[in-house]
Amino acid sequence: MKLSKLAQAGIFFGMTSIGVIGMASSAMAVQSQQQLDEVVQAGQEINRSAGQSQQKIDKIADQIQSKLQQFKAINKEIDGLSVYNGQMNKQIxxxxxxxxxxxxxxxxxxxxxxxxxxxxxxxxxxxxxxxxxxxxxxxxxxxxxxxxxxxxxxxxxxxxxxxxxxxxxxxxxxxxxGRTIEAYSDLLLLEGREMDVDFLRIGRVAFIYQTRDGSKMGSWNTATKSWDDLDASYRTDINKALRIARKQLAPDLVVVPVNVSE
Structure with a gap:
């Protein structure tokens, strides 16, 4: 069956319209995809920027915390120095x-x-x-x-x-x-010649000599400033006192002549 030209023209127009619509739909789909990609890319860019911003914020927060710790430490040091300066001022x-x-x-x-x-x-x-x-x-x-x-x-x-x-x-x-006892040896001029004698000093109350052979003994007379001869009866006590003075015997009672000036 043959269609009329008008019918054929209508069919052609219809097909053309469908093609145009299809092409428009495809163009819109491509455009939508592009827009979606742009949105996704923008979102990723925003996320990446937000991450960088967060890193900067964290870094700044760490710096602030560090500075805060330093500030507290410096304040404690200042307090200590204030106390120290106060003490130093008092010492000065x-x-x-x-x-x-x-x-x-x-x-x-x-x-x-x-x-x-x-x-x-x-x-x-x-x-x-x-x-x-x-x-x-x-x-x-x-x-x-x-x-x-x-x-x-x-x-x-x-x-x-x-x-x-x-x-x-x-x-x-x-x-x-005046408060010690002492024995020592020295030379003494007796009867015109020097003789080797042992001296015994008991404080300042007794000063006695005895020759080495024990034949002569004498006591210093503070009044006449001369030697008085001693009797042989003193020999035992004088020998004992000499040994005590030399720390050869323990301290003990001895009898010796004492000259006291008036």
């Missing part, structure tokens, strides 16, 4: 007071030294006179000590404090002689 104040006292003392030192030097000279002269008038034990040693003090006073390389200490030390030695 005390040192300034001590410095002021030292300055005052130093100003007085020259005055004191001018007064001490004549005093020490008088003390040495007094000591020399005392040794000359005292019981004549250890004369060489004691006179040498006094002469040493006199020579020391002329020296400029010895401080006044050291000079005073040595003078007082010499006085202390003389004081100790």
């Amino acid at each position: 104040d005390n040192q300034l007071i001590e410095l002021s006292d030292l300055v005052t003392s130093m100003e007085q030192v020259s005055i004191i030294e001018r007064q001490v030097s004549p005093l020490m000279a008088r003390m040495i002269d007094t000591l020399a006179a005392f040794v000359a008038l005292d019981v004549p034990f250890l004369p060489e040693e004691r006179n040498k000590r006094v002469e040493g003090l006199k020579s020391m006073m002329e020296r400029a390389d010895i401080a006044a404090s050291e000079k005073f200490r040595r003078v007082m030390e010499a006085y202390q030695v003389e004081v100790d002689y």
Whole structure:
């Protein structure tokens, strides 16, 4: 059956319309896919940017936390330094007071030294006179000590404090002689000749000699400044006292003559 031209034209138009619609649908689908891809890509870009932003935020947060810890540590250090500075200020104040006292003392030192030097000279002269008038034990040693003090006073390389200490030390030695017992050997001029004798000193109340062979004994008389002969009855006690003084016997009671000046 043959269609009319009008019918054929209608069929052709219909087919053409369908083709156009199909092409439009395909174009729309492609466009939608492109838009979807763009949206997905935009979303990925947003996520990637958000991740980078989060990393930056985390890094900043870590820095803030670190700075906060440093701030707290510095505050504690400042508190400690404040306490330390307070203590140091108190010490400085005390040192300034001590410095002021030292300055005052130093100003007085020259005055004191001018007064001490004549005093020490008088003390040495007094000591020399005392040794000359005292019981004549250890004369060489004691006179040498006094002469040493006199020579020391002329020296400029010895401080006044050291000079005073040595003078007082010499006085202390003389004081100790009065409360100790001592035995020593030396030469003694007897009957015009020197003899080797043993000396016994009991404080300053008894000063006795005995010859090595025990044949002669004597006691110093403080009144006549000479030796008095002793009876042989003292020999046992004197020998015992000599051994006690030399620490060869334990301390014990002995009988010896004692001369006391009025």
